[in-house]
Amino acid sequence: MSPTRHDAPNPAVRRLSLYLRQLEALHERSVRTVSSRRLAETLALTDAQVRKDLAYFGQFGRPGVGYEVDPLIHRLRHILGTDTVSNTVLIGTGNLGRALAAYDGFVPKGFQLVACFDGDEKKVGKKVGPMTTQPMKELAATVTKLDVRLAILAVPAEAAQPVADALAKTTIRGILNFAPVRLKVPDTIGVRALDVAAELEQLSFLTRID
Amino acid sequence: MSPTRHDAPNPAVRRLSLYLRQLEALHERSVRTVSSRRLAETLALTDAQVRKDLAYFGQFGRPGVGYEVDPLIHRLRHILGTDTVSNTVLIGTGNLGRALAAYDGFVPKGFQLVACFDGDEKKVGKKVGPMTTQPMKELAATVTKLDVRLAILAVPAEAAQPVADALAKTTIRGILNFAPVRLKVPDTIGVRALDVAAELEQLSFLTRID
DNA sequence: GGATGTGAATGCATTCACAGCA
């Protein structure tokens, strides 16, 4: 999965998630309308950037008024594809996997965990919330049956690439990878990586006393 | 904590973690020396980028030969500040916090969890691995006593900003934030955010069928 | 007056391409 569709700069797409989160907070506080300036302020960006980012995707604002919170929330969800729920599978039911499964923030964001898998036979059959851990050999069948597009990978580093290879043979189109490994996948599959240790390293650098 | 010290572009610093990880893998395989080309290849970058990134921090390579793996590992660790162990605290001992505490990858990377805290009285006193969960009011004293610079924040969204405020009153200089909230902190403190739901949103966008 | 949306200008980061060294 090489560049971004839709011509918009990649960093702009990343900020869409920030805007959406902030707009949802404003919605909670029953705020009806917000200007690029106020939005930028709370997110530590510039007003011009907010306007330009949003303008890549349409004309959402009204001069003299700003952006209407609720309609913009719906537009952004539509753009991100989270206005409908995406079935998602979890691979790896170790500590991290189970913690993710217990997180109740996915569903409101448009992601529903529908099955979980583990390569360790001892974990197969164990309950993870409402799900029962399945063996890896069931992956393809389950993914196909439930029409799953996204996978969360929370397996040890050594297992990550083999699992990615298995996922590539299914209808999975995106992988969220927690393992500290660069996955090689066909470019029909998108990958986002979350590497906790690497982030700590960045912090360590940032806070170095030279 | 505004820009990057040391003049190097921020993206270059982020890639340092990638280089280090790959070099550690090469070390495991007893590879002695590696060229920018090979390094770039496995990380899906260009050779020029690898050379330029490393050159921001020194002259590590030998023309005609490449980079020596072990010495470069040590240099990068030193640059990142992970050649000595950093004491780190964990705030929030819910599912995610405990999963992070159980992760055995921190110590080899230079981070030692030395204490954990929770605002929920019911969690205080509970064991988390070798640590005992402390109440938030102990934070300042413990952090000072153990000379802690880094904190991992794994608390619910509502609690994140108040905890960040409390951390700002201590010697903590960097926060790894898992809560889906933009933290406001004095610029003497560095923040890195890991937002799982936001990453899933990005994947959702990436894999949209327009 | 108070906003947006957007070309033009600026500022960064990446890539090129090559001099110089082993």
Place this chain on the structure above:
DNA sequence: TGCTGTGAATGCATTCACATCC
């Protein structure tokens, strides 16, 4: 020959600044 380190050139992203509209 093979490779690094690095100025110069290119390509992106951000910011400016203003015409336009409520």
